[in-house]
Amino acid sequence: MPETSTPAPTPAPSIAAQVDEFNTGFTAQIGPRLTAVFDEEQSDLNAAGVPEGAVKAGDSLPEAALVDASGASSSLGEAIGPNGAVIVFYRGSWCPYCNLTLKHYQEQLLPVLRERGVDLIAISPQTPEASELAVVNGGLEFTVLTDPGNVLVRRLGILTEPVAAARAAHTDLGFDVADSNADHTGDIPFPTVLVVTADGLVTFADVHVDYTTRTEVDTIVAALPA
Incomplete structure (x- = not known):
């Protein structure tokens, strides 16, 4: 029988276009x-x-103890498969962006990564319960992990915190x-996408200091190894 492949995802508006629409409301x-x-x-x-x-x-990822959405212990090394991974650092399920x-990554990026055998991993500092909320609400079928205390985020130099006025807002x-973070602080990562090899070498990094902007799928796909 002929080989079959996963159907290409239906084209969707870019993240930027969706953000513009969301911001209006x-x-x-x-x-x-x-x-x-x-x-x-x-x-x-x-x-x-x-x-x-x-x-x-060109950087190498440090090993880090993580927790999955069920509360079980995990690690970065365990999460990255033999063909590498795309790692997404996000602020939490409280963040609409x-x-x-x-x-969007579930619908538009994950099918492409599955074709190539590349894992998709999302990491935030929130509690496992909050991670599970993100999984359920987004219908996510990829790995979602907690970085308690932002240990990994600190090592990667992408730690930030909402300013006092924003916290008040x-x-x-x-x-x-x-209330959502595992360590009960306001510390969060800058939204960041990494493409990494199986042994943790970073081949692409995109750090967004403005949390309303994100890495588009086409950019990530273009950064994947041939």
């Missing part, structure tokens, strides 16, 4: 005061740029980052 919902707070935070993050020492192509992106919206 979100800013109308939260009003000008809170919108100004988040706009200023994003502007300051862009002005500061990617931190010196952030992970880059993260949820939008992970769902979050409170106005009914949540706090620390």
Whole structure:
């Protein structure tokens, strides 16, 4: 019988286009005061740029103890398969931009990676219970892990935290980052995508200091090994 392959995913709007659509409704919902707070935070993050020492192509990933969505112990080495992986660092299931992106990767990126035997791994500092929420709400079929205390994120130089005004705005919206994080702090990663080999060599790194922007699928696919 002829070989069959996974059907190509149906084309979808880019992440940037989906973010633009989301922002239109979100800013109308939260009003000008809170919108100004988040706009200023994003502007300051862009002005500061990617931190010196952030992970880059050519680096080797450190080993790290992680936890899966069921609460079982795991590790970065165990998660990366023999054909390497795409690793996505995200802020948490409380972040609408993260949820939008992970769902987009599920629909548009995962089928391509499966064709090539490359794993897709998402990592955040949130509790396993919050990770499970991200899995269920996004219908995610790839590995979702917790980096308790952002140990791995610190080693990769991509640690950040919402500014005080943004934390206060979050409170106005009914949540706090620390309530979702495994270590009960506000520490979170800059949204980051890495392409890594089976032995943990980083061949592509894209760090986004502005959390409303993310790495598009076409960019990730272009960075995969031939």
